[in-house]
Amino acid sequence: MKRLAIIGAGGHGKVVADCAGLLGWDSISFFDAAWNDKLSDSRWPLLGDTSTFLKKSSEFDGVLIAIGNCEFRWIEFSKIKNLTTSVITLKHPNAFVSQYSKLGDGTVVLAGSVVNTDAVIGDACIINVGSTVDHDCLVGNSVHIAPGAHISGGVTIGDGSWIGVGSAIKQGVRIGKNVMVGAGAVVLSDIPDNSTVVGNPARAVT
Ligand SMILES: CC(C)(COP(=O)(O)OP(=O)(O)OC[C@H]1O[C@@H](n2cnc3c(N)ncnc32)[C@H](O)[C@@H]1OP(=O)(O)O)[C@@H](O)C(=O)NCCC(=O)NCCS
16 A cells, blocks of 8 residues: 655645556545645545644655645645655656656656656646656746646746746746746746746736
């Protein structure tokens, strides 16, 4: 029996649990800060919040944070990263992850996505469904590449940035920390830290 704890029982958590089941995790339990307001479903029990998990951590073989928001994901990740329970990395069986790429602890690579040659991805990242991170990209910690976003070769993305659904990033661009790239944006030039950009070509939201 392989026992996995997932912190974050929302839609993304459900997708992560589904993926983990395919990869042989046969006992999956959720923990969530809002656990009082959420019901366990018939597939996966909801046992409490993160502090409940911390008390029970020795009962699990692996743990993952499954929260879409980059800031909250990183806060929860910092609570679990030094436990003896392994913080696992998940690769969906229908994702391509190059043998020459690197994935940090707690990172998930979901169905239909690609992490290509010599890409380096940090801890607690989400490479969401149908997205691509091409060769030589350098992706920081707690970055979320949303569904269908395409990151061309040699792009750098700073910690905590969220690359919106269906966006496209030109090769070699440098995206700072805590940047939000809007849905469908086309990013052609560097983006400074702590900014939000939208549109084609992407421009700062004022
Ligand atoms: C960019 C984003 C964060 C802005 O959200 P916000 O701060 O709440 O901003 P608002 O919705 O108030 O929009 C501000 C302005 O930007 C425009 N805008 C917002 N998002 C836009 C987008 N993706 N493309 C083009 N214009 C956009 C709005 O129309 C509005 O314009 P206006 O001032 O002329 O009316 C958000 O719209 C977005 O695209 N989020 C990404 C969602 C995503 O990828 N989800 C994936 C889930 S896994």
